[in-house]
Amino acid sequence: MVSNLSNSQSSSSQADTTSQTNQAHAHSHRRPAPEATLAILGAGAWGKALATIARHKNHQVRLWSRSSEESLEEVLADIDMLVSAIPMKGVATTAAKIQEIGLPDYVTIITATKGLDPETTRTPSQIWEADFPNHPIVVLSGPNLSKEIEQELPAATVVSSTDMAAAYEVQTVFSSSLFRVYTSPDPLxxxxxxxxxxxxxxxxxxxxxxxxxxxxxxxxxxxxxxxxxxxxxxxxxxxxxxxxxxxxxxxxxxxxxxxxxxxxxxxxxxxxxxxxxxxxxxxxxxxxxxxxxxxxxxxxxxxxxxxxxxxxxxxxxxxxxxxxxxxxxxxxxxxxxxxxxx
CATH class of the missing domain: 1.10.1040.10 (N-(1-d-carboxylethyl)-l-norvaline Dehydrogenase; domain 2)
Structure with missing residues (x-):
């Protein structure tokens, strides 16, 4: 497992071609329907804002937090995309729990957490990539104040991945008349x-x-x-x-x-x-x-x-x-x- 940010960059650059090939292969197994099923982890302001955006496009949304009545395993059943909007301190433990539960390779993992892990100095996407190397990992980030999004005021963001097919799909899922989504090949x-x-x-x-x-x-x-x-x-x-x-x-x-x-x-x-x-x-x-x-x-x-x-x-x-x-x-x-x- 990668121990820090600089080491992660080194191992990522060495495995770029292999990683992209594996992700593209895994992602081709299943494409999300026009009305996709999303599990959004984190029921704070940001998680709720992302749920508002997804529901505006008529996607099925399962919003989960540690206090939810549904178990994490139930929320993850038969989903197309997993959206992580949990605080930084919970990313590593949550990723580890999902790894134990298991996640089909076709599920795209979208990370919307902004932070650095205090133990390893890794970014959230590096944590998810280390635990789920065969999954497409997409970073969602931009000038997105949660309260304005929940009020359905217009906003724009970026979805970024080394797997551009996955980035385009996430762009399609979240883009609407209220939320303009751009793509980028630079997740870090x-x-x-x-x-x-x-x-x-x-x-x-x-x-x-x-x-x-x-x-x-x-x-x-x-x-x-x-x-x-x-x-x-x-x-x-x-x-x-x-x-x-x-x-x-x-x-x-x-x-x-x-x-x-x-x-x-x-x-x-x-x-x-x-x-x-x-x-x-x-x-x-x-x-x-x-x-x-x-x-x-x-x-x-x-x-x-x-x-x-x-x-x-x-x-x-x-x-x-x-x-x-x-x-x-x-x-x-x-x-x-x-x-x-x-």
Missing amino acids: GTELGGTLKNVIAIAVGVCDGLKLGTNAKSALITRALTEILRVGTHLGGQTETFFGLSGLGDMLATCSSVLSRNYRVGYGLAQGKKLEQILEELQSTAEGVNTANVLVKIANREQIPIPICRQVYRLLNHKITPQEAVEALMERDLKAEFCDLF
Whole structure:
């Protein structure tokens, strides 16, 4: 089994051709009907939003959580697609449970979780791929605020996979007049864009909470995009992906709306609240908190400069105040704008 993100990239690149062939072969066994049966794991805001989208297309949806009356085995029976919208902390254990239950090879696995595993530093898709190597794995990510989707406001997203046939099928299943779906062959970049921006949203929440103004916020978001590009491309994502919906698009949505849980974490910290109090008030997961800790571990290992994310990490771990974080960023050495992009 793959132990970390960098090792996963190495083994993935070596097995690209074999993996794609196996996935395409497995996927050809059965195609989802116009009205497919989907098991959506995770009955939080994001899982319910995805259920709303699928039901809008008249698909049969089975929404499952640990508190559901139906067993996981019952929910998975005779499905066409499995959608994982569970928090990062539950991905590995849930994948392991499903592996024990068994899943036909024709079932496409769609991961919509944005985070990094604290133990292995792997992304959700890498966890699913390790446990289900013969299944098509598709990443779904974009500027998708759950409450707006549940209100049936228009939105767009990206579905990304090394198995493009699977990506096209997921595109067809979820696309509607309310939800425009694009495809991409870069699942890792798509996943990292949606994951890393959560840390930046905390930083922007701090900026707004301290009332630093539009100039400061614009500079912060722009420099943060450079940081995400540096990390994402180093880890194997494609540059253009981070300028798309799952990168810049998702960052703009998450950094500009009070609907964003990660933004609210930063805003609360700037107001002097304790992190524990903020998370209790949210009553849901803010993945940027865990991601900041894992990202620093990766950056230290890979020697990647992450000045903004590192200050967020220090703030979340009670090492500095919001004001000290801003001062640390403003006092950095002077340099050319793009000298440290890659």
